[in-house]
Every structure is written in C-alpha cells, then in structure tokens.
Amino acid sequence: MSAIPFPKPDPKILARRGEIVAGLAALLPGECLVTSEDERRAFETDALTAYRRVPLAVVLPRSTQELASVMKFLHKEGVKVVARGAGTSLAGGAIPQEDAVVIGVGKMNRILDVDYPNRIIRVEAGVTNLAITDAVAADGFFYAPDPSSQLACTIAGNIGMNSGGAHCLKYGVTVNNVLGLKMVLVDGTIVEIGGEFLDSPGLDLLGLVVGSEGQLGIVTEATLRILRAAEDARPVLFGFPTSEQAGACVASIIAAGIIPVAIEFMDKPAIEICEAFSRAGYPLDVGALLIVEVEGSPAEIEEELARIVAIAKGHGVSTIRESKSAMETAAIWKGRKSAFGATGRVADYICMDGVIPTGELPNVLHRVSEIVAAHGLRVANVFHAGDGNLHPLVLYDINDPLEQAKAEAAGAEILKLCVEVGGCLTGEHGVGIEKRDLMPVQFSPADLAQQMRVRAVFDPAWLLNPAKVFPLEGRTPAQ
Amino acid sequence: MIPVDETEVADVVAGARAARRPIAIVGGGTRAGLGRPVEAQIRLETRGLTGITLYEPSELVISARAGTALSEIEAVLAAKRQCLAFEPMDHRPLYGTRGEPTIGAVAACNISGPRRIQAGAARDFLIGLRFVNGRGEIIKSGGRVMKNVTGLDLVRLQCGAHGTLGVLTEASFKVLPAPKSSATLALHGLSDDAGVAALSAALGSPFHVSGATHLPAGIGADEALTLLRLEGTEHSVRHRRDALIDLLAPNGGAEELPAERAAALWRAIRDALFVAEPRETAIWRLSVAPTSAPKIVAALADRIDIRHFYDWGGGLVWLAVAPGEDAQAGSIRAAIAGSGHATLVRAPQAIRAEADIFEPLSVPLMKLTAGIKTSFDPDRIINPGRMYTGI
Numbered sequence A: 001m002s003a004i005p006f007p008k009p010d011p012k013i014l015a016r017r018g019e020i021v022a023g024l025a026a027l028l029p030g031e032c033l034v035t036s037e038d039e040r041r042a043f044e045t046d047a048l049t050a051y052r053r054v055p056l057a058v059v060l061p062r063s064t065q066e067l068a069s070v071m072k073f074l075h076k077e078g079v080k081v082v083a084r085g086a087g088t089s090l091a092g093g094a095i096p097q098e099d100a101v102v103i104g105v106g107k108m109n110r111i112l113d114v115d116y117p118n119r120i121i122r123v124e125a126g127v128t129n130l131a132i133t134d135a136v137a138a139d140g141f142f143y144a145p146d147p148s149s150q151l152a153c154t155i156a157g158n159i160g161m162n163s164g165g166a167h168c169l170k171y172g173v174t175v176n177n178v179l180g181l182k183m184v185l186v187d188g189t190i191v192e193i194g195g196e197f198l199d200s201p202g203l204d205l206l207g208l209v210v211g212s213e214g215q216l217g218i219v220t221e222a223t224l225r226i227l228r229a230a231e232d233a234r235p236v237l238f239g240f241p242t243s244e245q246a247g248a249c250v251a252s253i254i255a256a257g258i259i260p261v262a263i264e265f266m267d268k269p270a271i272e273i274c275e276a277f278s279r280a281g282y283p284l285d286v287g288a289l290l291i292v293e294v295e296g297s298p299a300e301i302e303e304e305l306a307r308i309v310a311i312a313k314g315h316g317v318s319t320i321r322e323s324k325s326a327m328e329t330a331a332i333w334k335g336r337k338s339a340f341g342a343t344g345r346v347a348d349y350i351c352m353d354g355v356i357p358t359g360e361l362p363n364v365l366h367r368v369s370e371i372v373a374a375h376g377l378r379v380a381n382v383f384h385a386g387d388g389n390l391h392p393l394v395l396y397d398i399n400d401p402l403e404q405a406k407a408e409a410a411g412a413e414i415l416k417l418c419v420e421v422g423g424c425l426t427g428e429h430g431v432g433i434e435k436r437d438l439m440p441v442q443f444s445p446a447d448l449a450q451q452m453r454v455r456a457v458f459d460p461a462w463l464l465n466p467a468k469v470f471p472l473e474g475r476t477p478a479q
Numbered sequence B: 001m002i003p004v005d006e007t008e009v010a011d012v013v014a015g016a017r018a019a020r021r022p023i024a025i026v027g028g029g030t031r032a033g034l035g036r037p038v039e040a041q042i043r044l045e046t047r048g049l050t051g052i053t054l055y056e057p058s059e060l061v062i063s064a065r066a067g068t069a070l071s072e073i074e075a076v077l078a079a080k081r082q083c084l085a086f087e088p089m090d091h092r093p094l095y096g097t098r099g100e101p102t103i104g105a106v107a108a109c110n111i112s113g114p115r116r117i118q119a120g121a122a123r124d125f126l127i128g129l130r131f132v133n134g135r136g137e138i139i140k141s142g143g144r145v146m147k148n149v150t151g152l153d154l155v156r157l158q159c160g161a162h163g164t165l166g167v168l169t170e171a172s173f174k175v176l177p178a179p180k181s182s183a184t185l186a187l188h189g190l191s192d193d194a195g196v197a198a199l200s201a202a203l204g205s206p207f208h209v210s211g212a213t214h215l216p217a218g219i220g221a222d223e224a225l226t227l228l229r230l231e232g233t234e235h236s237v238r239h240r241r242d243a244l245i246d247l248l249a250p251n252g253g254a255e256e257l258p259a260e261r262a263a264a265l266w267r268a269i270r271d272a273l274f275v276a277e278p279r280e281t282a283i284w285r286l287s288v289a290p291t292s293a294p295k296i297v298a299a300l301a302d303r304i305d306i307r308h309f310y311d312w313g314g315g316l317v318w319l320a321v322a323p324g325e326d327a328q329a330g331s332i333r334a335a336i337a338g339s340g341h342a343t344l345v346r347a348p349q350a351i352r353a354e355a356d357i358f359e360p361l362s363v364p365l366m367k368l369t370a371g372i373k374t375s376f377d378p379d380r381i382i383n384p385g386r387m388y389t390g391i
C-alpha cells in the first residue's frame, strides 16, 4: 500500500523472462547472473526500504566489455535497466522494477592506478568510497567527498547521486572531484569522458553525467582527484541551549569569512540517539550541537579556532570541547557518521535532504519541528550546516501504513518549505522515486521538459532507470 | 538587438526561430575571438540585461543578469572582502579588445584562472542559471544554494557551451572570502621537467598551494621562474611559506618575491600576457596531465617553433606558434595524442573558420553533443557553429 507509484510492469517483457535470462546466461558465467527469486530479493530495495520491487534478473559483470555486451543485448530486446552500486540510496534511486534487469558493478572493484605526481587515482566503479581513501591514506592523501555511508557505498553510486559528505564544505562534492569517466551507453557503446586532465573538452558531459542517477548510461570506471591531507585536523564540539542559536552561529561563522572543513549540526534528539549508540562523548545537556572541524598546522588550527570560539560565545555557546587525541577525533566523527544507523535502531525514518540558504536555518528548523509535530511524529536533525543541507529524519513505524503516509506527507511539506525559502529538494541524496513527484514544485514544465529532452538524447526509449527523477506523467521525447 | 529583460530575449529568439534567422550572442565583446566565427543575421547584445539581483555575503552567493560587467561584480564583492575564487581570466590583452567583460560570458565560456588548480573552475562555482533556449522558452536550472542535485545539471552543461545552448540571462555564483594575505615563492633557472616536478611536489604537500606556474627562460624574465602561491590568513601563509621553502630545498632553494612583483606576475599568468605579443602568432591552450606536459612540449619543440609557459601545476600549457595553414593544429593534437585536449584560443579569422578550435570528439560523444544541441535549439539558430560545425 505504498504511496509512491511505480510504472506498471510491461507484461510482454515479464512473459519473455525465460528467454531474456537465457540470453544473459549466454553472455556471462553463472557467478555473474542472479536469477533465483530468493537471491533476486536481495536486490529488491535500497536504503528507502519502504519500497520494494523484485527485478527480472540481476547481472554482475566483471569488466566494461562484459557490461557493454549485456547492455547491447538488453537494448536489442527492449529491456529496462537499473544500475546499482551498493544499494545505499536514501531516495530509492536503486530500487528496481519487475520488468527491469539490475546491473550491479559490485564485482568491478579494483583500484587501477594511483598517480601521486598528478594527484589522481583511477578506479573501477564498484570500488567503495572508503577504499579509495584507504588506498592512498598511507601516503598522506585522501579522496575528499566522504558520505557517511562511505564504508559501503560505491563510487558508481556517488557519481550516480553526486554525493557529498561532511568535509564537502571545503573540498566540494563528487562532481568537483571527478576528472574522467568510462561509461556504457544504453546501446552498449563504450565512451570515455574527460580524463587525467582538467576541464574536459566540448560540452561538460562530465558535469551532466555526475548526478544523473543512472539515467544516461552505466559508469564503469572513474578518474578522481586525490588531495594531500592537511598537516593536522581537529574537530571541536560546540553545545548551544537552542537549535536557533546554533543555526545563527553557523551563519555568523560563514559571514566572518571562515570556511572550516566541516560544520555539522545535531539537535537534541539526534545527540541523544547518537550518544547512546556510539558513546562519542557528546554533551547531553544542550539543545543543539555543532561539530566544527578546522585543519592545518597546530598554530593555524589554534588561530582559526580562537576566531570561531569568539563567534560562538556571541551566540550563547554553553559547552566547548576540543578533541585532544586521534582517538577522540575518531569517536566524534564516528558518532556523527553513524547518525542514520543509530537512528535506524530506535525507529524507522525517512531522511529529508533539502537545502536552504544558511540565513534561513533558525527559521526553517523551527518550522520543521512544527510541521512534524502537526503530523504527530518526531524529528531528529543531523546535517551539513555550513552549506545549508538539511537532513531532518522523520521518525515513524514502517509497519503502520498510516504513520508512513503521515511521515511522507510531513517530508513533502518540509521539502516544499525548502524550495519556498529559496532552496531545493535535494542537496546530495538525489531525487530517485522519493522526490520524483515533487519536481514540479521546484521546476516549471518548461524546465522539466528541457531536462527530459536532454535525458532522451542518451536514452530515447527511456530504458535506463525509467521510474526515477521525472514524474511518470508528461514525459518528453528528445525533440 | 538589445533586449532589456528576459521576456524580450525570449521574444527575440522566438522571432528569429520563426524566421529561421540565426542569432549571434554578444556580451562585452572582449572574447569575440574565442571559438569559431558565428555567421548570423541577428546580433543579440546582452548589455541591456544588467544588475546584481541578489548578493548575500553571509550566504556566499551572488546573482546577476548576464550583461553585468565583471568589474562591477568584483568591486561589489571586494567591498565585502569576497571574491570569485576561480579568478576569471581577462581576454582583452590577448585579443587586443576593449569593453567590459560580462558575467554571462564567464559562465558561458567557463573562464577560470590560476587558482583553478586549487579552488576549482567557473563550472565549480556556478550554482544557478536562467536562460532562453532556442525554442524561445525561459528555463532555469540550479538555484542560489550551495548544494543542489535536483534533476539533470543543465547549469554545468551550459557552462562551457559558449552560448550554443541558449542565451544566458542570469547567473548565480558561489563566492568565497578573499584571501587576507598571500605569498609567492620562486625557484630560479629550472628546466621544464624540473620546474613541473617542483610544482608537483608543492601541490602534493599539505600546504594548500593556490597557484603553480612554470615560466621557462625568456618568458617574463631571462631565466626560468617556477612560482608557487600561498593564500590565507597572514599567520597561516607565513607558516606554510616556511614549510614550503624547507620542502623545496632539494629543488634548488625557493625565495619569496616582493608582493607587487608577485601580484603583477599572477595577473600576467592569468591573462596569458607572456604570449600575447607578437600579435600575429596563434595561441593554444593545452589541458593535459601535469607530468606529461613537458614531454608534449619537448616533442613539439623538435618540430615547430613555439613559445610556451605552464600554469595549473603543469596541467595547462599556453602555446604560441606561427599561424601557418592550420595554426599547427595537426602537430599539436598529434603530440597530445588523446591524453588531453587543445583549444585554439587565438588565430586569424580564416583559420578559425576552418580549423577545429575545440578538441574533436570521439564519434559517440560528437553524436551526443549534436543531440544535446538539438534538444535545446532544434533549428540551430543560437550561436550556430561556435563550437563545432553546426553546433
């Protein structure tokens, strides 16, 4: 009894399932093909677990060539395709449909080349986000975008969603850190976009593909920028009596011309949930918490911190705690990065991802709590405050259809509020199915039609992840 | 035609489309030499579309109509100690043009400067656009907030499309605090290889280098200069300067340049002043992996006469060559051999009309590019041919 509709599966494709699976089996060894219903079920959803669809089959190719041969075959057969990384999308971006084949890049997880003089790394798309940093950390380098899900999520999914993370305030999101891609188009053609250099030639197809949610092609390799880590980094906890004060403090820090590496925000419910789960040592007697990370040499850190502390004092900060050791630093970040997981242990939740102008933080936080309370639900806020990217977690009981409907209604109201104050529906999680039907709130019919015409250039028959991003009604062909 | 608002732009385009008359978009006219010449009956000038429409210093965002002078925007930002961190190049010295560069052209042509290596390009700071497509429709993409992954990213697609996908009417950029202080270190007399190696060492250090250039002997000075810029608070710059001097000791000992000389050098690097004269030479911009740049240059120097210098840690090579028949496009692209791309930035009109100004694309990418052009501009009336034949 799900609220978000999926397109009706094509009965002709369902009827030909045996034939299609046989065709795939001719292209790939058994270990790369998942056909039994039980095993296919493992791919039926992503991190938006309220929605599930068992796919026609799942293919896990080992190389770009293999993947291209599969795409060519499915294209010829007119079969839809849903690309999948690790399936951690919070927007339902990786949820299959019954008449589609899932193509997962999980078996393509090698680091291909590390080049320190040019500060680049080349990887297969199925490598996890954290494995990239792990491959270069011993030499003092890192890959900047760090989604909280980095242990599990793949660079393919990061590219699919243009993912961000806590440290993106300073270092940018995925699109700012990708230099090149290898991608398989819907008909099996292999293309290379960009490379080991800056600013790819021609139109910025790289910028278009990053964040395109598996609608333009399947990414199989990526060339990424790696950066040398700062000499040192130190997170500091700032506790405030109220959320409004913490929000105002964020705006003042940015206004003072300080761009820390990260400014993360947690309100009281989020602090309690995270502290109970991770024992990070968060203060429990505050209404809101900021984790501000600064980096550089010890002296540079002291200088910047002194300025931030002075600003925080102007906003009534009640607790200031600096990390004194690497272990403490790790604990502080573990608490933040496990926020969603920890929340998942106390309740089911939907995670909103709207962005607002930072000046609106106090106002919007206030209205978010009103909206959620009006639906009789609870909310925990934990998000990237420096760039105004909110993550209200609306808590509900997934087994209660009525609560689910209320949670979704509250979520929609929150996102509409974000757009109303000058922001947008999603800052890093993507549209998927979750925000698909809200797209007309942010875009005019002409805006959407232009996007859909571009989409159709890559995929004229709408075979690639077709249930996502654009409302099901009124889809536009290429011209 | 000089429309004064977005609706008038839409009317001009709709009219031109109905009459099948192509339009050339003109901003400040200072970068008219960039790209292939456009044959068009209608000149659409953006100078009626001016004014800053939003500036929130505490939210790091500025929006302005496309014809707004870049100088106006930079002045307004400077008053609040902020800047366009990607340091847009001024093309006037290279083209010998007058007039005022506009913010619309910065967005349309993805114009960046030396700080691109650290801060990112114009395309990394452009967060929202309004434009009129070739169907005469007013379209927006992105917005005014720092993060936005809602729908397909038409903002980046427009940034660097040189106006071939529509007439930009308003752009929003993320801005950053202007650096409070800066220091420039110089190494003297290094070969291209050694210079680029020093740049790599510095860029691979934790010291946040925001400019990394190698000027071979005879470019800017008699002996080669390898330059590294550090920016930030005074205290931090001093610390990193000292650390970088230690780090570069094996590369031949770095010394700090006087502030005025350094500022003049970075401006000259940004605007490619070193290759602007003599005026009849053709100018190329090569984007390659930094460590391969000296090899590409050496291979070229064996075959043709060149003058060159490196920015972006070696990844950007500015090249001046004799115009010849095709501005040496064949030799240059053969030397790069697909491991990067070359743009012909300046050449006589006749060559610009014939040569591939932008790197030719693979067949499938060209097909997608043509399809995208059509999806915005079905009758190919906006800046037709500016990038590629018919596009």
Ligand SMILES: Cc1cc2nc3c(=O)[nH]c(=O)nc-3n(C[C@H](O)[C@H](O)[C@H](O)COP(=O)(O)OP(=O)(O)OC[C@H]3O[C@@H](n4cnc5c(N)ncnc54)[C@H](O)[C@@H]3O)c2cc1C
Binding pocket: A046, A047, A082, A083, A084, A085, A086, A087, A088, A089, A090, A093, A094, A105, A125, A146, A147, A148, A149, A152, A153, A154, A155, A156, A157, A158, A159, A160, A161, A162, A163, A164, A165, A166, A213, A214, A215, A217, A218, A219, A220, A340, A341, A428, A429, A465
């Ligand atoms: C606990 C938790 C914390 C999270 N924290 C963050 C966070 O801090 N920041 C953030 O941005 N996100 C976060 N996310 C969301 C999610 O992890 C990201 O969206 C991530 O990038 C998804 O990666 P994935 O490998 O799981 O991709 P999937 O979920 O499998 O796929 C994501 C999208 O990419 C497409 N895709 C997958 N592979 C390809 C491919 N090869 N080619 C083209 N398209 C492809 C899919 O079709 C889908 O649309 C979090 C999620 C969870 C569960």
